[in-house]
Amino acid sequence: MVKITDVARHAGVSPSTVSYALSGKRPISEETRRRIEDSIRELGYRPHAGARALASSRSNVLALVVPLRTGIHVPVVMQFAVSVVTAARRHDHDVLLLTQEEGEDGLRRVADTALVDALIVMDVQLHDGRLPLLRRLDRPSVLIGFPAEPDGLTCIDLDFGAAGELCVEHLAGLGHRVVGLVGSPPEVYVRETGFAQRVVRGFTTAADRNGIASSVHPCEADPAAARQVAERLLRERPALTGVVVHNEPVLEPLIDAFEALGLRVPQDLSVTAICPDELAGRVRVPVTSVAIPAAEVGTGAVELLMRKLDGTPVPRATLLPPRLTVRASTRPR
């Protein structure tokens, strides 16, 4: 293994000079820097991560806690993860993958052993057991999602409340007066997952504001459940002309179910969804949707963390504004 002293000798300087040339923390003359860079290249030098971490008390690794639970859409999780890794690399950091299963112990472990410099936690619940720990930890963290009490924490997410509102406003603007929300599986609400509840609140608020009749229906993530919900919705609200879907796996089955019940989309029924653009575009009837900007959220989380790591103050809350893309599934009533 080639080490910093080898490089120093080869370049005819001291190890500290090599270190400063690498980190830029002290000025180094153009000429010396070039000699050092040449030596590094020639010898194939790579600083030892452990030694670096020990000496600098910075590991240049971020922890990412991903959820495993049912009721969350796996591809979206993956998009988050990939964007976090990519963004972290741009800041010369790596990403350690933790599963929620490890829980608080996992967070404490990687933080206390100085394995990571900072943490990103996904799928935060309204009353998440990890919050006190995260507040107490001496390492910065960013939550993807909003708990009930975000004081002392840094959070980022799509503004799901506004997303729910935006869907309703779109339908209201098209003249629809009776709308339904097909939501996530019941357990997601039971767990008090913030984003799901926020959609409901936004949906209801906007419906009330527009004098629109509305109802909310959690739905399991399978086609049979979709059919049931569709039937029930029509039974309870025969005048229904608009639906907001916040449940990726049932989006297509639900449209199928409505068509099977004689409601064509969009002629008889307008459908909007809150889901990844990619999904909305590949449904049989491309769906007007509010995108879940997984990549932006992931990147944003990393940026926030980096600023916290170098002491810059950051906003407590970052709510990404929803963006609605009109596709083929909605039309005026």
Add this chain to the structure above:
Amino acid sequence: MVKITDVARHAGVSPSTVSYALSGKRPISEETRRRIEDSIRELGYRPHAGARALASSRSNVLALVVPLRTGIHVPVVMQFAVSVVTAARRHDHDVLLLTQEEGEDGLRRVADTALVDALIVMDVQLHDGRLPLLRRLDRPSVLIGFPAEPDGLTCIDLDFGAAGELCVEHLAGLGHRVVGLVGSPPEVYVRETGFAQRVVRGFTTAADRNGIASSVHPCEADPAAARQVAERLLRERPALTGVVVHNEPVLEPLIDAFEALGLRVPQDLSVTAICPDELAGRVRVPVTSVAIPAAEVGTGAVELLMRKLDGTPVPRATLLPPRLTVRASTRPR
């Protein structure tokens, strides 16, 4: 931060004794060990990962390279990742997440900086550019998937060839004489992804062996493509009564397409798939399938790596035998 010298002082022993008590690399008396453990608990001691890595030249971190490419099924990737993390934790290791995007440089970086002790590489191509590097690296690695030239490497995967055969044998056993394979998107074959080609080979071999007429059809991962493939299959092989599907996203659309063309499953057409059990079970017509044992593969990869890390020899190739579960989508002709 509480360090090993603090623990040593508190327990009235030397730091090395604490270290040996922790690692078990030298015998420590019952009584001393207990005092040390008490001190550790009382002081909340956590060894510093960097220091440990530096002194022991073991970071206790594994790298996991996940694919990003199109044509691979994201939930399966996630299952791999989670099972790798879980298995790694059982061996007191953590997992660093790398994206394929970083390519060889990423592998080299984490290996050369001693950030990780070993590597797991997913989605290996038949002629993967990373192979020479992996052979040369001084850190052990395990591939998930089989390249054309696996010499000097350790590989593990489902035996996709046997899986393809098994599907055909099942159909043959039910009396089917004309079968088709609906495969992965064309780009997957163009990339020469081993597992996809192996399925084709197994499928063809078994069909020939049984004197069955067969044809192979790559298929894009969207419903429209599924419909086209279904039509084409029926046009070219009007006598078709069996289909093997190796393409998760089109499994359900394909069945829909066949039914729309007047072929009921399983009355007129038997369908088998190679896909996660979870998917096979939740299709409208539960599909007879060979499972993709993502969790076993992930766990197996970690076990192999652990054995390599402590110098135990391991088999070059680990092929997990396919297991077929009969569900509602196949019946005798």
Add this chain to the structure above:
DNA sequence: TTCCCCCGTCGAAGCGCTTCGACGACCCGC
């Protein structure tokens, strides 16, 4: 010309842990 300061570099200390060799104490067999 003198003084001061800054630029560029060096040496040494130390980050917190593991590991090697050494060393008493104790037990066994003869």
Add this chain to the structure above:
DNA sequence: GCGGGTCGTCGAAGCGCTTCGACGGGGGAA
């Protein structure tokens, strides 16, 4: 009762890097 082993513990040396203080030399201001 003595040599040889083993068991349990200690001290010290390092692992490879960063960082702090120091210092020589050169340029600018006075």
